[in-house]
């Protein structure tokens with residue numbers, strides 16, 4: 001099988017980690033019978049400065065028409081609003097209808113307090129519809145934004161969360177060690193304040209998860225503020241968390257803190273038949289060009305992308321190689337307290353494939 | 354000076370901790386020259402079930418016309434939406450224009466990694482305006498909520514954050530030991546996505562803090578998701594955090610997790626010349642009636658209320674008595690791993706006044 005992968009490094013360390021992702025794909029054992037072709041694509045603040053568009057139409061078209069999947073690095077946000085600029089990754093998620101942002105946060109099993117959760121974040125609506133207006137009120141400026149929650153988006157994201165819970169259980173049943181015994185989905189919302197919007201999310205998620213297919217999946221709820229509290233007090237209890245866009249954004253950074261570094265946390269932006277792997281860290285201009293960015297978030301994002309292309313064997317190989325590197329703990333990047341370069345970490349992981 | 358205090362226990366353990374707050378006020382040393390009168394007031398889910406109103410008008414009127422301050426316990430949220438019921442504390446904040454929710458999160462100085470921050474949360478707008486609507490779209494129900502951010506509310510909350518930063522510095526300068534050397538305010542927002550609403554919050558907060566009065570106060574910014582990440586990775590770096598309503602809600606629960614229990618975290622809802630102390634924990638129906646609720650969040654909320662009534666000497670006495678109890682660590686409630694009852698903890702703290 002030959003897979004065509006779009007590569008969108010973006011800004012900052014995106015340019016260092018996406019090439020590492022490419023190397024990983026090129027280094028997968030031939031026994032997997034996978035071939036890859038790559039197409040380099042532009043997006044980001046630098047692209048905006050050069051072309052006036054942060055997300056060129058050409059990038060979207062090539063992804064849509066020619067690619068089986070893609071890897072996205074990171075984009076820089078200007079420190080003050082720049083006219084005409086808006087985040088290309090948010091736009092990309094919407095234009096390709098990549099309705100789920102899947103963010104597994106997992107420590108190695110040998111950690112003192114192992115955790116293993118995945119945050120399934122709705123990726124197309126909520127406050128991210130970016131419908132804002134500003135007007136002059138009697139006491140100065142007032143700005144409003146719309147938070148939109150739909151039955152359709154809530155249903156499909158909860159369904160995906162249920163499917164991921166089942167898939168994780170299948171992997172556990174196959175003998176992969178885990179801290180969880182049975183599948184569980186936690187629905188996050190703030191319906192005690194937002195009874196209509198978050199109320200709709202909550203009720204719809206419950207409806208989707210009531211499908212007999214999910215009868216083995218436990219379902220519980222957490223209000224978002226107490227979810228953040230529990231995330232830090234009892235992180236080991238969480239298996240799959242499903243949340244509207246903004247809460248998912250916040251929760252996944254919080255969960256990342258638990259494993260020691262954002263540099264470890266991958267994500268996939270997933271739609272019908274298409275997935276873009278994306279490390280959760282940003283463009284990190286402060287460490288750019290130093291060859292010290294942690295490549296693991298990207299390597300795991302490659303694996304996650306492959307999972308959504310049903311290439312689970314390839315994904316499993318990558319996860320195991322990364323875990324091997326982390327468990328040995330000899331070649332770690334500076335964010336994990338080590339002194340290895342990006343290249344050294346990548347090479348150590350490739351050796352373990 | 355005689356102060357008249359409204360007591361609103363609300364539901365659940367609110368009924369156990371608010372009486373502890375009253376006892377504390379009655380037990381303050383006479384050298385402080387403070388007298389207290391109390392008026393019992395109703396609000397909460399039980400009140401709603403009895404009277405049809407979660408926040409009776411009478412409660413609001415007595416607070417407005419007769420009281421110098423108040424203590425609020427907690428309210429239960431029904432597990433599914435109940436027609437006509439909506440959170441009385443959210444309503445109270447708005448009706449009394451208690452525009453700031455001040456939440457200090459502090460470990461004892463003898464903690465392994467001491468932290469000492471205060472979250473200054475805007476308390477009247479953002480998604481808490483609760484302007485929602487639901488309509489039938491082509492693919493099912495759609496619900497929308499308004500997130501409103503105004504110049505006026507953003508300015509006054511940032512100004513209050515600046516004032517609190519200065520006040521904290523004054524207390525440090527007077528010799529009270531602290532982990533901070535100089536005052537700092539961190540502005541939290543998500544203006545990389547919400548350029549108008551959160552952009553307005555950010556720009557206005559910067560403007561308010563640029564006042565020459567605050568020239569000794571450092572000002573920095575954090576995007577809310579990375580704020581949650583940093584809160585858990587480097588909590589000791591934060592002094593004063595200012596945030597729109599919802600982010601403030603989430604951040605304060607997150608910060609509470611760092612000190613080991615929500616049962617330790619106080620808050621004050623503050624307006625012009627009026628403050629309501631409120632423990633950050635909820636009504637905790639699971640432990641209600643067992644006399645094991647941690648009273649410390651309420652006792653510290655009493656102190657915080659007194660600070661906003663300019664009774665700083667009384668507040669300092671209470672903080673010191675609570676710290677004494679925690680540092681000794683002999684009489685702790687179950688949430689802190691101890692086995693003391695609510696009454697025993699209260700009595701230990703009263704002894705230390």
Ligand SMILES: CC(C)[C@H](C(=O)O)[C@@H](O)C(=O)O
Nearest residue numbers: 087089090249280545546578
């Ligand atoms: C950069 C920003 C727009 C983005 C988001 O909020 O989704 C980022 O925080 C993320 O989590 O991918």
Ligand SMILES: CC(C)[C@H](C(=O)O)[C@@H](O)C(=O)O
Nearest residue numbers: 192193225440442443602633
């Ligand atoms: C109970 C709820 C409405 C409230 C809020 O969101 O403000 C609570 O979480 C709080 O922090 O006081």
